[in-house]
Amino acid sequence: MNVHLKLVQLRKKIRGNKKKVTSAIIANHSAEMCIICGSQEQLTREHVIPQWVYNRCAKRTFETTTNGIYQTYNKTTLPACKDCNSNLLGYLERHLKHEFERVDVSHEEFSQDTLELIVLWLEILEYKFQVLDLRRSLNKVNGADYIPFIGKMPIAMFQGPVDTSPAKVFSNLRSALHVLSVKSKVDRLNSLCIIHTKNKNFHFFHSTNNFIFIELAEFGVAFFYFYKQTFEDYSLTTKSAMEIVQDHYA
Template sequence: MSLNKKLIEFRKKIRKNQKNIIDSIIDDHSTNICIFCGKADDLTKEHVIPQWVYDRCTKRNFVTTTNKTSQTYNKTTVPACKDCNNSILGELERYLKHRFNDIDLLEEYFTDSDIEKIILWLETLEYKLQVLDLRRNLNKVKGSEYIPYIGKIPIAMFQGPMDQSPSKVFSNLRNSLKTLSVKSKVYKRNSLCVLHTKNPDFYFFHSTNNFIFIELAQYNVAFFYFYKEEFNSAMEAASKAKKIVKNEYASAVT
């Protein structure tokens, strides 16, 4: 089956099961079902950030800004069935890796079809990250005292404004999954910034429901994507993205 046909089936499965999936996650944040189709059997561990992105280095880790704790990428997983993980999303990633390897941004650019698949891939990362934050408890902020009641609250409840309610967190999750069922990403193309990079290392940062930046050093390409914000032009998005990236890199070295 071709990738496009697999993606059609993927969207159909999400549309059919999205209510049950989100209801199950809300009822039990650690529910053991496929987070894409709701199946409870043939489950696998889907890496939130694919292993090929960081060259399968088991020492790679990221720090959650909410509680300042670190976690290795290779152990950061969510449940997904074999079909969604290996067959559908695995095929999408294999296609993208092939395109990343073939395209030299100094000489050519991705096709419209490529761009829409890149956007879909970045949107799956956002959804997985939101699910992950519901499955992980705050525990305690590094350097501070553990408070039992607060420590048992999911990290997701502390993302965003202080007055963000659980209903808003669940609404974001619901919309994030629904977005994956939308075929056309035309209206979001200006929200994706594609950058040629010479940096020698992988880099990643993310703001829930806002944006993601992921730098793939092995392919000399980086992507900045605004999940919700839309722009009249790609230049407008690039200008805003560059400011955010500059601030992030500056804070990382201080």
């Protein structure tokens, strides 16, 4: 079975269950159910960032943008049923990993088909981070004292340049899951920047509902994706992405 038939199954699952899934997550942020289809059977732990991306290094950590604390990628997981995790999402990742191994972006370009799959993969990461932000409680806002009153409020309420209302957070979550059920990503390709990298280490940073950057040092490629912003010309995408990347690395 090829990757496109797997994605047909994935889209069907999402379309048939997205209301149930988002309603359950909104009602109980820690609900033990598959974040893709809502099943409570054969639950597994889906890594928010796939383990192969960082060579399964259990010590690799990332900083949470609001809490200002570190947690390991290895222990950052969400519930997903065996079928969604291994059979569907896992199949997509294995297919893309093969493409990353096969294509040297310093000499050639990914096909449009592969670019659309990369966009979908990055949108899946965005959705998983939105769910994760709902499940994590706020410890503190960077540079501020801990306030017990807001300590149990989800991090998602405090993401972005302006504090986000619960209604907006939940709307973003519904939209993020719906996006995964959209078949064609052609109109999103100018929001994706492909970067040839010579860095030796995996790197990742992310701004909820805004952009995502992931550097796959093993494959010599990095991806910067503007989650909602669109550009008329790819050169504008590249310019905007590189300004953010350079600022982050500075």
